[in-house]
Amino acid sequence: xxxxxxxxxxxxxxxxxxxxxxxxxxxxxxxxxxxxxxxxxxxxxxxxxxxxxxxxxxxxxxxxxxxxxxxxxxxxxxxxxxxxxxxxxxxxxxxxxxxxxxxxxxxxxxxxxxxxxxxxxxxxxxxxxxxxxxxxxxxxxxxxxxxxxxxxxxxxxxxxxxxxxxxxxxxxxxxxxxxxxxxxxxxxxxxxxxxxxxxxxxxxxxxxxxxxxxxxxxxxxxxxxxxxxxxxxxxxxxxxxxxxxxxxxxxxxxxxxxxxxxxxxxxxxxxxxxxxxxxxxxxxxxxxxxxxxxxxxxxxxxxxxxxxxxxxxxxxxxxxxxxxxxxxxxxxxxxxxxxxx
Amino acid sequence: xxxxxxxxxxxxxxxxxxxxxxxxxxxxxxxxxxxxxxxxxxxxxxxxxxxxxxxxxxxxxxxxxxxxxxxxxxxxxxxxxxxxxxxxxxxxxxxxxxxxxxxxxxxxxxxxxxxxxxxxxxxxxxxxxxxxxxxxxxxxxxxxxxxxxxxxxxxxxxxxxxxxxxxxxxxxxxxxxxxxxxxxxxxxxxxxxxxxxxxxxxxxxxxxxxxxxxxxxxxxxxxxxxxxxxxxxxxxxxxxxxxxxxxxxxxxxxxxxxxxxxxxxxxxxxxxxxxxxxxxxxxxxxxxxxxxxxx
Numbered sequence: 001x002x003x004x005x006x007x008x009x010x011x012x013x014x015x016x017x018x019x020x021x022x023x024x025x026x027x028x029x030x031x032x033x034x035x036x037x038x039x040x041x042x043x044x045x046x047x048x049x050x051x052x053x054x055x056x057x058x059x060x061x062x063x064x065x066x067x068x069x070x071x072x073x074x075x076x077x078x079x080x081x082x083x084x085x086x087x088x089x090x091x092x093x094x095x096x097x098x099x100x101x102x103x104x105x106x107x108x109x110x111x112x113x114x115x116x117x118x119x120x121x122x123x124x125x126x127x128x129x130x131x132x133x134x135x136x137x138x139x140x141x142x143x144x145x146x147x148x149x150x151x152x153x154x155x156x157x158x159x160x161x162x163x164x165x166x167x168x169x170x171x172x173x174x175x176x177x178x179x180x181x182x183x184x185x186x187x188x189x190x191x192x193x194x195x196x197x198x199x200x201x202x203x204x205x206x207x208x209x210x211x212x213x214x215x216x217x218x219x220x221x222x223x224x225x226x227x228x229x230x231x232x233x234x235x236x237x238x239x240x241x242x243x244x245x246x247x248x249x250x251x252x253x254x255x256x257x258x259x260x261x262x263x264x265x266x267x268x269x270x271x272x273x274x275x276x277x278x279x280x281x282x283x284x285x286x287x288x289x290x291x292x293x294x295x296x297x298x299x300x301x302x303x304x305x306x307x308x309x310x311x312x313x314x315x316x317x318x319x320x321x322x323x324x325x326x327x328x329x330x331x332x333x334x335x336x337x338x339x340x341x
Numbered sequence: 342x343x344x345x346x347x348x349x350x351x352x353x354x355x356x357x358x359x360x361x362x363x364x365x366x367x368x369x370x371x372x373x374x375x376x377x378x379x380x381x382x383x384x385x386x387x388x389x390x391x392x393x394x395x396x397x398x399x400x401x402x403x404x405x406x407x408x409x410x411x412x413x414x415x416x417x418x419x420x421x422x423x424x425x426x427x428x429x430x431x432x433x434x435x436x437x438x439x440x441x442x443x444x445x446x447x448x449x450x451x452x453x454x455x456x457x458x459x460x461x462x463x464x465x466x467x468x469x470x471x472x473x474x475x476x477x478x479x480x481x482x483x484x485x486x487x488x489x490x491x492x493x494x495x496x497x498x499x500x501x502x503x504x505x506x507x508x509x510x511x512x513x514x515x516x517x518x519x520x521x522x523x524x525x526x527x528x529x530x531x532x533x534x535x536x537x538x539x540x541x542x543x544x545x546x547x548x549x550x551x552x553x554x555x556x557x558x559x560x561x562x563x564x565x566x567x568x569x570x571x572x573x574x575x576x577x578x579x580x581x582x583x584x585x586x587x588x589x590x591x592x593x594x595x596x597x598x599x600x601x602x603x604x605x606x607x608x609x610x611x612x613x614x615x616x617x618x619x620x621x622x623x624x625x626x627x628x629x630x631x632x633x634x635x636x
Binding site: 057104105108111112114115116118119120122123126127129130250254257289290291292294295297298299301302305306309 | 370374375376424427428431439440442443444446447448449450451453454455457458462562570573574577581606608609611612615616618619622623626
């Protein structure tokens with residue numbers, strides 16, 4: 001088997017396992033944890049488009065989650081539109097807001113950009129908390145919106161079991177990973193990379209850095225808003241503190257940073273490693289040791305930044321490549337030995 | 342009319358305390374060129390140290406300063422020396438290492454949740470508090486005495502820090518490093534020691550702010566987050582790195598919070614503060630007193 005075949009084999013293996021998991025895993029609790037894991041992998045991968053490739057540190061992505069969640073929920077509650085349509089509308093709205101916020105902020109330097117995005121995210125939360133109605137649209141302020149589980153089925157984006165949600169978020173995750181891969185291979189990806197590391201040099205070479213970053217932000221905010229709709233339909237209850245919280249913005253960013261920003265595998269890997277830690281420490285130590293998972297989170301964050309600044313994906317990718325080398329190398333030697341004999 | 346004046350004065354008093362909480366943030370940014378995301382947590386630690394010092398020894402909360410300031414200075418010095426210095430050494434050519442933001446956020450998570458583990462989530466108010474609820478009546482206006490002392494503490498601290506940076510030899514060395522770290526190193530200034538000291542001073546001012554707050558403010562593990570967000574807004578408003586800018590920024594925020602509820606729902610003031618912050622970022626990112634070079 002060649003190296004390429006092995007890579008495809010491992011991908012197929014991962015695919016089969018992730019699609020077959022609900023058939024084996026019958027516990028709704030574990031399925032719930034897995035769905036949240038995929039959701040965060042999806043969110044961090046979307047964040048990675050701008051936070052990783054464009055080399056800035058946006059810390060207000062929960063605002064886009066909130067825009068997606070609120071748009072689809074309001075449209076389906078008040079106008080009976082399918083959440084799938086609301087999902088797209090929310091995505092488009094998020095793109096508009098994203099461009100509006102990106103235009104002035106991308107001119108700023110690192111620290112200022114982080115602060116501006118925090119203020120933007122928190123500002124949107126405070127607005128939603130204070131507004132009950134925008135014209136005819138009911139936001140219901142800090143009390144949030146409840147989605148009555150009346151009609152189930154694919155068109156209503158509402159299911160009795162957890163399995164459909166699992167498959168939807170899995171497909172969404174595969175989609176965003178594919179998009180990330182395509183972008184990393186495209187001209188835009190190279191421009192972003194250049195603009196993130198050396199903006200002056202990239203501009204001198206004729207790359208419109210701000211425009212590239214805006215495109216990345218637009219895509220990122222669109223994809224993030226889709227996850228908001230999923231979140232709303234999955235939990236059936238949204239309120240400002242749940243979908244537009246600062247904690248969520250930070251968690252999205254830090255999962256990506258620990259996993260490795262600017263890489264395709266990093267965000268998924270980060271979610272894979274950190275979400276179970278936070279879920280299980282909450283399940284087992286939540287009553288006796290509150291906040292333990294955040295301490296672990298902080299320690300891991302500091303250690304990774306000090307010793308592995310490119311994220312955990314780097315050593316793991318190296319190990320994976322070495323494994324592939326060993327497998328193919330061993331076979332090549334075998335083949336060599338046989339031909340000699 | 343008298344109410345408006347009362348609110349204005351109370352806003353200035355509370356605002357100066359906000360300025361004091363943000364002072365460390367602006368000092369650390371001014372010298373290290375990084376935003377310390379753990380600053381709110383350092384303030385929280387300062388409040389806990391002051392709280393326990395006053396509670397266990399039974400002394401006046403303001404006397405606790407003699408304990409709080411050295412402890413906080415040492416804490417900040419060590420924190421910078423062990424966690425942040427390696428990043429500066431690894432990323433020598435980067436002027437504003439973004440990694441520091443991330444590491445200090447890790448410190449924030451750890452400190453807040455460690456305090457949650459150790460002290461529990463309950464709100465603690467000072468028991469042997471000679472100043473609790475004390476009011477001063479001037480011409481029909483009621484002014485809070487602990488806030489008045491907070492105002493005095495804020496002004497003295499800002500003045501002392503300003504004097505230290507302007508007039509002393511060490512202060513000049515710190516300012517030289519903040520202007521150009523390579524040139525300062527060539528003049529024989531130990532860059533990392535200066536950073537440690539600046540971080541220590543910034544943390545010590547957070548401790549002073551903690552002392553000023555505990556006579557009228559409850560202590561709980563996530564209290565820092567409340568002042569964190571205000572701190573960022575204040576320092577950007579006043580100009581990152583400017584000491585008097587932070588005080589003025591704090592007073593502006595304090596005024597908005599105390600005067601605006603006279604004209605609108607109180608919860609909207611928070612939205613106004615954020616809008617003002619974004620407006621300053623977009624129109625004049627260097628703030629009221631900031632140096633243009635720094636943004």
